[in-house]
Amino acid sequence: AQSVTQPDIHITVSEGASLELRCNYSYGATPYLFWYVQSPGQGLQLLLKYFSGDTLVQGIKGFEAEFKRSQSSFNLRKPSVHWSDAAEYFCAVGAGYGNKLVFGAGTILRVKS
Amino acid sequence: EAEVAQSPRYKITEKSQAVAFWCDPISGHATLYWYRQILGQGPELLVQFQDESVVDDSQLPKDRFSAERLKGVDSTLKIQPAELGDSAMYLCASSLDSGTSKNIQYFGAGTRLSVL
Numbered sequence: 664a665q666s667v668t669q670p671d672i673h674i675t676v677s678e679g680a681s682l683e684l685r686c687n688y689s690y691g692a693t694p695y696l697f698w699y700v701q702s703p704g705q706g707l708q709l710l711l712k713y714f715s716g717d718t719l720v721q722g723i724k725g726f727e728a729e730f731k732r733s734q735s736s737f738n739l740r741k742p743s744v745h746w747s748d749a750a751e752y753f754c755a756v757g758a759g760y761g762n763k764l765v766f767g768a769g770t771i772l773r774v775k776s
Numbered sequence: 777e778a779e780v781a782q783s784p785r786y787k788i789t790e791k792s793q794a795v796a797f798w799c800d801p802i803s804g805h806a807t808l809y810w811y812r813q814i815l816g817q818g819p820e821l822l823v824q825f826q827d828e829s830v831v832d833d834s835q836l837p838k839d840r841f842s843a844e845r846l847k848g849v850d851s852t853l854k855i856q857p858a859e860l861g862d863s864a865m866y867l868c869a870s871s872l873d874s875g876t877s878k879n880i881q882y883f884g885a886g887t888r889l890s891v892l
Contacts, residue, residue, distance in 0.1 A: 667818075695878070695879070699883070704886075704888065705885055705886070706780075706782075706867055706883040706884050706885040706886045707819070707867065707869075707883040708883070709880065709881075709882070712880060714878045753818050753819075755818075757879060757881075762871075762879040763809070763821050763824060763832060764809075764819075764821070764881060766818030766819050766820070767818050768816070768817055768818050769816075769817070769818050
């Protein structure tokens with residue numbers, strides 16, 4: 664069965680610093696991969712997605728992610744973090760019948776000024 | 777911009793009571809999903825509809841949970857009776873068609889349930 668691991672429960676970065684959130688997945692076939700962001704008490708907003716092709720994908724709000732098949736990873740990056748990026752970030756793999764999403768446990772990002 | 781609508785946003789109930797949540801997907805989206813998100817965890821799929829048909833309810837606790845999408849548009853998720861462990865965020869999502877290879881799910885703002 665497919666699974667997603669986000670090793671970091673919490674990450675704190677300074678405003679203006681770079682960010683990398685880690686995501687590892689387990690799935691036998693080519694995965695469809697997603698990053699979503701959730702602000703407190705809100706639903707999930709899609710940041711970016713990977714289906715095929717270029718392994719470096721660009722998303723909204725200046726985020727990007729790189730798919731590395733050899734490492735089963737799909738890490739999220741941003742070159743310069745803004746205070747408004749503080750939120751919880753979820754990596755997900757879409758697979759199986761009906762393309763249901765399997766989510767990681769999330770990483771809470773704190774931004775210090 | 778089209779959105780997935782959910783109501784209520786917050787619900788407080790006592791255990792053993794019945795609760796119901798409503799979801800209206802983005803217009804034209806054939807697939808509708810209900811997820812449960814326990815505090816500190818990622819969302820987990822409860823039930824998936826394709827039009828009015830259930831295609832996956834393997835994780836739905838059927839002794840107390842039920843879901844319907846009678847006309848293939850909006851949907852209701854019900855819990856009866858509610859238990860303390862049901863306290864969570866209930867998220868609805870929709871997508872154009874889960875049968876397509878590149879399926880993107882769009883989420884509503886969720887309903888936060890507290891069972892006392």
